[in-house]
Amino acid sequence: MTTSSRTPLHPVVAEVTARIVERSAPGRTAYLAQIRAAGDRGPARGRLACANLAHGFAASDAPAKKALRGRTKPNVAIVSAYNDMLSAHQPFETYPRALKQAVIRAGGIAQFAGGVPAMCDGITQGRDGMQLSLYSRDVIAMSTAIALSHDMFDGALMLGVCDKIVPGLLIGALSFGHLPTVFVPAGPMESGLPNGEKAKVRQLHAEGKVGRDELLEAEAASYHSAGTCTFYGTANSNQLLMEVLGLHLPGSSFVNPGTPLREALTRAAGARVTELTRQGGENTPIGEIVDERAIVNACVALLASGGSTNHTLHLVAIARAAGITLTWDDLSDLSAVVPSLAKMYPNGEADVNHFHAAGGIAFLVHTLLRAGLLHDDVRTIAGHGLWRYTTEPRLRGEDLTWEEGPKASLDTTVLRPADDPFTPDGGLKLLSGPLGRAVIKTSAVKPEHRAVTAPALVFDHQDELLRAFGDGELDGRDFVAVIRFQGPAANGMPELHKLTPALGVLQDRGQQVAIVTDGRMSGASGKVPAAIHVTPEAALGGPLARVHDGDAITVDANTGLLDLHVDRAELNDRPATGRAPQGPEWSGTGRELFAAFRATVGSADTGASVFPGVPVPPQEVSVVPV
Template identity: 80%
Template sequence: MNVHPVVDEVTARITERSSAGRADYLARIRAAAGRGPARGRLGCANLAHGFAAAEGPEKEGLRRGGKPNLAIVTSYNDMLSAHQPYVDYPPILKEAVIRAGGIAQVAGGVPAMCDGITQGRDGMQLSLFSRDVIAMSTAIALSHDMFDGAMMLGVCDKIVPGLLIGALSFGHLPTVFVPAGPMASGLPNGEKAKVRQLHAEGKVGREELLEAEAASYHSAGTCTFYGTANSNQLLMEVLGLHLPGSSFVNPGTPLREELTRAAAARAVSISTPGGETTPIGEIVDEKAIVNACVALLASGGSTNHTMHLVAIARAAGIALTWDDLADLSRVVPLVARIYPNGSADVNHFHAAGGIGFLVRTLLDAGLLHEDVRTVAGAGLRRYTAEPRVRDGELVWEDGPSDSLDTDVLRPATDPFAADGGLKVLHGPLGTGVIKVSAVKPEHRVVTAPAVVFDDQADFLTAFQDGRLAGRDLVAVIRHQGPAANGMPELHKLTPALGVLQDRGQRVALVTDGRMSGASGKVPAAIHVTPEASLGGPLSRLRDGDLVTVDAERGVLDVADPEALHRREPVDAAATSADWTGTGRELFAAFRATVGPADRGASVFPSYDAAPLSTQPTAEAGHVR
């Protein structure tokens, strides 16, 4: 297959840049694989602890060690709609594994929090760090040396990246990710967004707002807009870690249950005793990472993955950069319009041809690497097939070669836009990312005076008081980076910014914080690094400075950068009370050691040989 020259060039430079780190990583996981299942070397007391709770044939199989034993790591809780379906998965998976000739044990659970619940609350300051907590929890679950493979149960924002980073630390283990699927479509997302804006303007009350929200988020399953959770699902499939066509099948359907059983059987097959050994650390290679980047761009996916993909890649010894994403974005067309980039939700996307069609059209255009390993076997072309239940059996059939709804999904030869949905901005204010797939062309370049805030609540107060009305502005919300306060999402800004733009004002946002996988119609330069709390340029901005956010040229500029450089940075006026309560005091070590956004905002060392970021080092007095 002929690969697009830019995709080929970006892959080649990532491979070269990563050569030392990737070699070190592969040597480590191959050494672990070469020693065989660790439980064979456990002492008798250790092993007895490992199977004490098992019963009957399972206990005997673990005692004798002749069957593959699979770890189940689950993010189940029944508060979060996306994870509630996992309540029934362990017994289903265990039964399917036994039928396939193996054994399975629930090795551990990981926390799963929801940014949708914690928006604007103190708990949001734990959200990004929860990814690395989940990775560590996954490692603890797998640390008992009892397993020949694993199954990961997770869906939403930080949960899937955390599970994957943790699984890659046991990269010698074959691992299958098992999705739960989206809820059925409810109130259209566009209608919900209108109600949110009306509430922001004081035109509807809380009861009407709650009614709209409840009609949108109404049952078990993932939220149906194309935010981080559903971007996770698409990326896991394109990485080859889901079974083909399994990401967007609704919970509680016969197909969903059959796919869950098939995932368990496949996990047995790809374990070493199963005969098709496929370690996850060998699947997630440079080509697979580039495939994930391309799929993210082509679908207009979540901005959060500009950090998560970098962190995932580095966990596998691969040095991915934002400039790699930017170069891919120039040649990868936008082929999907899913809310907030259009009116459709993920169920409509799935019905139009979904991931199978997206993979097909990108492969045919030479924008994806076909020659990769997956949990389904060799070659990404397998992921153009669709699962079906025929006469009570699960089968895969050829997926559509044409989109069934070109308002939602188009071929790469006739895209919605010629380039991808994400861009990287550079300039004297730092480096950031912007999601442009939902921003109309006339709003993509904004030059206006800065209005600077150190807290999103202050911005919202200024909006409610009318102080932002009747003028063009670039809202700067700083001291929101990983080292400052854990980089909370600032999604509550979206309705207010949308109101100002709809009134005819030229409006943009610049922040070292996050927005959301649902970043929308207002241009938002986010994840700006170096961050303000570590002395980055945003700390020197003042009200009235003329700022340019140019998503067309990829520029984040200020009219007088020399004057900016001469100023003293403004630190956030924080007190110890700002970092205590709601568990925040427990994360002081994370805030003190976290890396910059462009290196994944991670607290972990990586196995790559990329140069260190230019992010300033925190001074001793910075730790809060």
């Protein structure tokens, strides 16, 4: 037992955890009963008929066939998001062979069970394909379930990194929650052009001061090799959260690809999942690891590190997959007491490599445990206790070991202890008012920009705003840009990050600007205040559909207010204007294939998922009456 593990839990963390446990009791009980029943039936392939089993090992070599005929060796599924177009997933090409060898050496057998799609928001940003991005999370979850559905497996390895891929893999894995499952990262690319310099070039291009060639050169110098993009967006937030959830090996998230340590950690993941199976003697189902305390730990780590706003959707959906009901109120209440401890772009100048070098996740977990802000009493793939994630992997010759991590930050401009934070809160706020409920990320927004009251300028597509900016129509005026019909049921809730450089230009000129949208602003939400994920969305009759140009709107991250200064009776009498894409507008580039998703997707505050889950109590999601 470490000193940090004896620190009393912060009362707000304890209270939020207790209410999640109480609220989730019916769903969590049913979920645990389901996965325990599946686990109690023993190795799945032992119940397969002979023809079924023969199909399952027909392509295997002779030793593997022999192993798969018996029941003594655990069979591990490998599910991968590999493709060689996306830098973050390209390293996974060689992982299956290495993992299979590691599993065999550990006394098991492994099969490549299936691949899942992996799309990049950085490539599809502002394109029609971006309208499939959020939906891809649930497609990945279903693809994961299909890969595991053959009932051949005693454990699983999940290979994925980026935005929707890791949440999708985790949701799918939780549907087979009786299986021990280890997530295997690939690591970030080495640092290239500093993110701050890249952002400056983007803004200069938005102003027309540099051309496409200069912009492309800057982007290519930033995104330059295999590995995850180095800014702290959704992809790297995923990696940090998987580690704090106890699903990565300690210290493995931010080790660069192609290094001896990265290769050793990959082999160790294969060995570890073999040990975690029933036959391996340490049976640790993933559905038992991801409990209410683990979900709260993930929320705290997200807030302390200034992570992606996309996880206000993903964590809710992940929790629901484990029978747990997490709400935005929980995140907001935790944010009020969890200090901001990291400065990574877009919240600062550093990237994840700098964060890792300054002490990284090991120090972050250490200082949060010492402050009583994390639950130590949790199960992980490394064993019992989150304190194990205060250690760091080291190669001593060819031997991989874990040693005590740093107990002080090595660079306090990037990473700070909980008793000397950058700010006392986690930089995420719940907004509510006549327009509904929304979230706002304030960690990159200067204090003087966190409260804006200005006339609305209403747009039904981000391209309309960009055209107005290009034509000079937005110059010299304060405004709140209302970008509506961007919710999950309207057009798949695309990220609207292309708006940030343009609005950043206006803000730098002294204009007061803000965004209100039922869409997303991504893990790179920046310096312009943005009330995002507004629910109810415009396409489902939300008040956003009745906002007119010139209506005064207040976005106040200090008080949590999202106000529309219009008489309530007048607003209720107004007919809705604008509309979501319809018919031919929702076709091409595969979009027509997702009509069923648009018709069934849930609201943003329940995870924007097409999967049913435990109903959220009405009092947790009620909109302030108009």
